[in-house]
Amino acid sequence: PAAAPRAAPSGSRVFASPKARAMAEAAGVAIERIAGTGPNGRVVMADVQTAIRDGVPSSVASAAGDDTSGLARFFPPFEDVSVSQIKKVTAQRLTESKRTVPHFYLSVDVRMDRLMDMRKSLNGALQSDGGGKISVNDFVVKASALSLKKVPDVNASWMGDKIRRYSKADISVAVQTDLGLMVPVVRGACGLGLSGISGEVRHLAGKAKDGKLSATDMIGGTFTISNLGMFGIKQFAAIVNPPQAAILAVGAARKEVVKKVDGSGYEEALMMSATLSCDHRVVDGAVGAQWLGAFKSYMEDPVTMLL
Numbered sequence: 001p002a003a004a005p006r007a008a009p010s011g012s013r014v015f016a017s018p019k020a021r022a023m024a025e026a027a028g029v030a031i032e033r034i035a036g037t038g039p040n041g042r043v044v045m046a047d048v049q050t051a052i053r054d055g056v057p058s059s060v061a062s063a064a065g066d067d068t069s070g071l072a073r074f075f076p077p078f079e080d081v082s083v084s085q086i087k088k089v090t091a092q093r094l095t096e097s098k099r100t101v102p103h104f105y106l107s108v109d110v111r112m113d114r115l116m117d118m119r120k121s122l123n124g125a126l127q128s129d130g131g132g133k134i135s136v137n138d139f140v141v142k143a144s145a146l147s148l149k150k151v152p153d154v155n156a157s158w159m160g161d162k163i164r165r166y167s168k169a170d171i172s173v174a175v176q177t178d179l180g181l182m183v184p185v186v187r188g189a190c191g192l193g194l195s196g197i198s199g200e201v202r203h204l205a206g207k208a209k210d211g212k213l214s215a216t217d218m219i220g221g222t223f224t225i226s227n228l229g230m231f232g233i234k235q236f237a238a239i240v241n242p243p244q245a246a247i248l249a250v251g252a253a254r255k256e257v258v259k260k261v262d263g264s265g266y267e268e269a270l271m272m273s274a275t276l277s278c279d280h281r282v283v284d285g286a287v288g289a290q291w292l293g294a295f296k297s298y299m300e301d302p303v304t305m306l307l
Helices: 018-027 043-052 085-100 113-128 137-152 194-209 283-298 302-306
Strands: 103-113 157-158 163-165 171-173 176-179 180-182 223-227 246-259 266-280
Touching: 043 085, 043 180, 085 180, 103 137, 113 266, 113 283, 113 302, 137 171, 137 194, 137 223, 137 283, 157 194, 157 246, 163 194, 176 302, 180 223, 194 223, 246 283, 283 302
Parallel strands: 171 223, 223 246
Antiparallel strands: 103 266, 157 163, 176 180, 246 266
């Protein structure tokens, strides 16, 4: 039988395709530790996907190693739980983000009454046709994509000596799984209707929970949404997912007493808090405020998402 491919010896030159290098860098995987199956041992994209799935040492050493100080004896009995490759990559990227990205945060309260009425009506029609239900998060994805189109300075990345602005909105959606946090990408979300977004999110979330996401499912997003509303969280701030310039954190809808628009009194309303975390190198405060204003407008008047 043919010999199994081996990773390149330490310090030697690694031959890899440009796409494989980009994928490995985005995933935080040390490409010199990947066994290449291409011509002459060249590392190709399939090799990187396999490494991400099966696990290889990260390209950055862990900041906290084994307990060598002897302090463990002062703590109660404990169990050390091994960390999956996905969790290692997530930890590395988020630590890098908080260390190198100058974050700032903007929050807004969104009135959800009209959206919930429209959702109920749409789901009633879809149910009679045998279709799947549209979630609140599907509206959030659609509103975010349209807001990126309206305020394109947020749909961008810091590239060191330039800012890269993207022509389409590819929305990353955070999904919690048994293996750790995964962030599959809904590509071309601006061009998808609510039912199209719903079907794509459902498909990607199912693959994530089954551990069947490929590297190409998770690489290339231009903006991320993290929704903890289903856990009853009112408000939180998320960490920017590099090289993206912003991430939206969405909380649960809640009932509040608010003043009527005409000032004639008070009424009960369904409200939702959303917080935009921004990379200040790319997004200025005013630009972030414009984006949140657009998002709030789409969510509070959801018919405009269908125009």
